[in-house]
Amino acid sequence: xxxxxxxxxxxxxxxxxxxxxxxxxxxxxxxxxxxxxxxxxxxxxxxxxxxxxxxxxxxxxxxxxxxxxxxxxxxxxxxxxxxxxxxxxxxxxxxxxxxxxxxxxxxxxxxxxxxxxxxxxxxxxxxxxxxxxxxxxxxxxxxx
Numbered sequence: 001x002x003x004x005x006x007x008x009x010x011x012x013x014x015x016x017x018x019x020x021x022x023x024x025x026x027x028x029x030x031x032x033x034x035x036x037x038x039x040x041x042x043x044x045x046x047x048x049x050x051x052x053x054x055x056x057x058x059x060x061x062x063x064x065x066x067x068x069x070x071x072x073x074x075x076x077x078x079x080x081x082x083x084x085x086x087x088x089x090x091x092x093x094x095x096x097x098x099x100x101x102x103x104x105x106x107x108x109x110x111x112x113x114x115x116x117x118x119x120x121x122x123x124x125x126x127x128x129x130x131x132x133x134x135x136x137x138x139x140x141x142x143x144x
Contacts, residue, residue, distance in 0.1 A: 016065035019117060026109040041096035042110040043070045045088060046138070048081045050129060055079065058126045061118050085133040104137055112140040 024035035047055050047070055059070050083091065092107060093100045115123045127135050 012064040015063040016069075019063070019066055019113065022113045022116070023110055026113055027106075038096045038098070038106045039066075039110055039113075040069050040072075041092050042107060042114075042138075044073070044095055045092045046126070046130075047071075047074060048079050048091075049083065049088065049134070050126070051080050052076045054126065054129050058122065061122050084131070085137060088134050088137065107138045108140045111138050115140055 020032055020035045020039060023039045024030060024032055027035065027038075029035070043066070046058075050058065055074075055076075059067050062070055081087075089100050089103045092098075092103045096103075096106060098106060111123065111127075127138055130138065
């Protein structure tokens with residue numbers, strides 16, 4: 001194997017690092033641990049609110065290591081969890097280790113990054129499956 005080519009694992013790590021870096025950049029921070037926690041919280045909170053089919057469709061578009069983060073700890077027999085806006089906010093805040101009042105900014109920032117990395121329309125299609133108050137929280141742009 002050529003040493004000039006990036007191996008499969010190295011590419012997966014590089015892609016995951018790019019996503020985490022982009023989340024950190026959205027917050028204008030160098031704190032990659034914070035960015036990872038917020039990305040992970042966004043993925044898990046969304047994942048558990050979706051049906052198994054919708055969650056799997058969304059995950060199929062994620063890069064390998066990000067997909068692993070998404071599926072970490074997932075129990076498909078317990079989804080979708082029907083939490084409301086308050087429950088969604090509390091869960092996101094707890095998992096990201098941020099305050100409830102910071103969730104709107106964090107959720108929109110991660111959504112902005114994902115919109116840049118995912119296939120056009122996938123984020124919109126996925127978020128459309130959430131109740132309108134949660135869509136408003138997570139959406140990086142106003143709903144029409």
